[in-house]
Amino acid sequence: MPNLSDDELLDALGVDKEIAKTRTQSPREERIIGGFEEIQRFVEQYGRAPQHGEVNDVIERLYAVRLDRLREQEECRVLLASLDYQGLLNGAENESLDPVELIDDDDLLAELEGAADPSGITELRHVRSRAEIRAAEEIAKREKCEDFSRFRPLFEQAESELNSGVRQTRPFGKDASVNPGNFFILGGQLVYVAEKGDEFKAPNGQPDARLRVIYSNGTESNLLLRSLQRALYKDEAGRRLTEPDAGPLFSSTWDEDDIESGTIYVLRSLSNHPFVSEHRELIHKIGVTGGKIETRIANAAHDATYLLADVEVVASYKLAGINRMKLEGIFQRIFAPAQLDLTIHDRFGRPVRPKEWFLVPLHVIDEAVRRIQDGSITNVTYDRKTASLVGPAQ
Incomplete structure (x- = not known):
């Protein structure tokens, strides 16, 4: 077979020489096309153009800013016109941007996070853009x-x-x-x-x-x-x-911190403190004692733990075989979102922040005790918005 030139081989194969020739692109043009193709893949996957907004993933927000930049730059619209099968470049024409900054992900991320904030994402400048995108997802101020x-x-x-x-x-x-x-x-x-x-x-x-x-x-x-x-x-x-284990709370095997019989008590303060007076029906103290409740609260008016005021017992629950530390820890965990943030001064003038006081309705405390008894308290917590216990076990 005679030696044929490249053109003769293409003719023999019926290939258009103009199509066969590969167009070379500058690194910048390749970068622009690559960035646009990422946006196109996003649209193919989610059926919509990327959108701005803090509720959206940082990657989507980056794509949205990048698309705005591409629409604003005439050079980019011309370069990408033949590739834009989704019509993404349609939009109002704005004043051209500096071509050097056109598709710089450093600047796009800075725009997302606030370029004026020295503690924001702009500290990641000069890191390769892919790494920076991943880091941006995980960085929160x-x-x-x-x-x-x-x-x-x-x-x-x-x-x-x-x-x-x-x-x-x-x-x-x-x-x-x-x-x-x-x-x-x-x-x-x-x-x-x-x-x-x-x-x-x-x-x-x-x-x-x-x-x-x-x-x-x-x-x-x-x-x-x-x-x-x-x-x-x-x-x-x-x-x-791990969560405090509710299982051993009611056991026949005694540990050093266990008490043979005991009482969970719920108190309501009679304090004349303005905040306590306003929310008296919601503010409760939850405790555990192995003795009499009356003895425990006898000196309440002189004890900062009880807000330096008398208290009334609004509920009590008799239990047996209680691990006091575990039980108190469970109440602390469940009602942590509603813990009372109140500082008072004791009789010596020292500031005291009493623990075990919560802004929780009484019926919710009652439900928590029932869940502790039946073992369904695992991973349950208190939701302040709905004033209810929520979690996998509910």
Whole structure:
């Protein structure tokens, strides 16, 4: 067979020489096309263009800003016109942007997080954009927790329960759930999930939610549930704190802290403190005693623990074989979101923040006791918005 030139071979095969020639593109053009194709794949997957808004995943928001930039730049519209089978580039023409900054993900992420904020995502400049996108998902600005006094006793209780064996630590992974009232260890710090917003679907179709997370160093952050999960997965020392075990509360085997018979009591304060007076029907103290309730509260008017005022007993529950520490720990965990944040001064003028007082209706406390007795209290917590117990066991 005679040697044929490339053109002659193409002719023999019936291939259009113009089509066969590959068009070369500059690195910048390839970057623009690649960025546009990512947006197209998003649209194919979710059936809509990416949208702005804090409720949306940071990747979707980045795509939305990028698409705006592409629409604004005439050069990009010309380059991408033949590829735009979804009609994404249709939009009002704006003043052209600096071509150098056109598709820079550094700038897009800075625009999302606030370029003027020195503690925001702009600190990640000069990192490769892919890594920066992933980091942006997981970075949430930490702030001082203004009401940390409300959470400090919970951290102290959790640490005490770890030391006593009431709680244990487990590697994060086997159980990746995240719910209000959960404790984790992340980056060497104790982490408490105080609130969980409404669930929504992330761009990848997985459920997500915004969390209020409190850290043991007195800071807090508003981050996504899946971001917290990712951080715990990446941290080799990341741990979940198990919930206090309700099982041994009513046992025939006695431990040192057990009492043969006892009483859970619920008190209502008769204090004339303005806040207490206004919410008297909701403010309750929950305690456990192995003796008589009357003896326990006899000196209430002179004890800061009882708000330096007389109290009335509004409910009591007789139990047998109680582990007092575990039982009190369970009440602390369940009603943590409603713990009373009130500071009074004792008879020596020293500020005191009494524990075990909660803004909870009496009927909810009654339900909690029933759940403790039947063992269905696991992973249940109190929802302030609905004034009810919520959780997997409900």
